Amino acid sequence: MSFEDRALAAQSNGRESAFALDEVFFSRTDTRGVITAGNAVFSRVAKHPLEELLGAPHKIIRHPDMPRAVFQILWDTINAGGTVGAYVKNRAKDGSYYWVFAVVTPCDGGYLSARIKPTSPLFKTVVQEYATLRQAEQAEELNPSASAARLLARLKELGFATYNDFAGHALAEELLARDVGLNRPACPRLAAHREMHSTASQLFEETEALVQEFESMRTIPHNLRVIASRIEPAGGPVTVLSQNYSAMSRDMSNWFEAHVWGKDSNFRAIKGTVTAATFVEGLARILTECARQLEQEGTVAAVDIPHEQGILNQLTEEQFGKARRSLQDIRFEADRIQKACQTLHRHFMALTTTRVLCKIECARLGNVGESLNSIIDELGVFQDRISTRLEQITELSTALASEES
Secondary structure (H helix, E strand, C coil): CCHHHHHHHHHCCCCECCCCCCCCEEEEEECCCEEEEECHHHHHHHCCCHHHHCCCEHHHHECCCCCHHHHHHHHHHHHCCCCEEEEEEEECCCCCEEEEEEEEEEECCEEEEEEECCCCHHHHHHHHHHHHHHHHHHHHCCCHHHHHHHHHHHHHHCCCCCHHHHHHHHHHHHHHHHHHHCCCCCCHHHHHHHHHHHHHHHHHHHHHHHHHHHHHHCHHHHHHHHHHHHHCCCCCHHHHHHHHHHHHHHHHHHHHHHHHHCCCCCHHHHHHHHHHHHHHHHHHHHHHHHHHHHHHHCCCCCCCHHHHHHHHHHHHHHHHHHHHHHHHHHHHHHHHHHHHHHHHHHHHHHHHHHHHHHHHHHHHCHHHHHHHHHHHHHHHHHHHHHHHHHHHHHHHHHHHHHCCC
């Protein structure tokens, strides 16, 4: 532990600096992290006069219990122009602590951080995970980058592909829990976004399973062709039909790869797009509350309230705009999947016809053709499974395209 950390730890007394569930607070910094503005709630909870906070580095409220990984990810994200959310344990001037869920976004001349009180079940899990990670940082002398890598790996174990996926989920959970705690109706927009994420997750899983079905089916036409070559003359009808079946199924799989699942498609990012829309929706809501809170506080020394409200309002509009564009992207991808499924259904009609012709030719061959029937029946089973998945994907994409935000 560094001298700075030991000094901070010595001042941490285990008491909580409380604030109400309906309170929100914010601070604004320059690009170096020096505080340039804040509201009265921030000053009261941090137990620093606002004049003392202005011009001070934001790390003045850093708590030694916080894993450095979180700040590494935070700075990497906002330096790249992105927005980010994080659970943060802060330290007040008297050594007491307070937990927040903070959302940080770039703004003109620096960054703005807005905070709410975390109360969701997820928060309890995060507290435990932070303690484990901070202990590892100290015991293994992990640098911030190594610790960040460990945090990201742990989040994947918990089911989050990226940190942004986690942050979007966490923000929605905190805002919905906050509504419950304040006896307010759940925000319909956030509830709709969460439903969209569930639908997108199911759509992704069904599509991934469809790709696996295509892969599993590849060997069957080959086996059919090999057996047919043994029981009929070269170039016989069953051999030709099996070749046609193989070519058509391969073309279908390749078409799906190119138009839906391939590296140039945006479909793989659809869950992330839903999460991003959810996050910016939540961020806009918190910024709106910050502007309202600032208005209620009245005159705050050393802070130009109309100027700060203008910044908050501008950022709010920008976030709502991002949310709308994200939803447009989601609906575009969902509509594209619907059209892809319609195309594949048409291909399947030709594939089914070819399989029936194979069945007819096997019957014409008599007893020698019976050995092919089981393979042809196996093709039928695969086709039925693929057709069922296509129907499920169509239903999910239709639901996703039509869900309101």
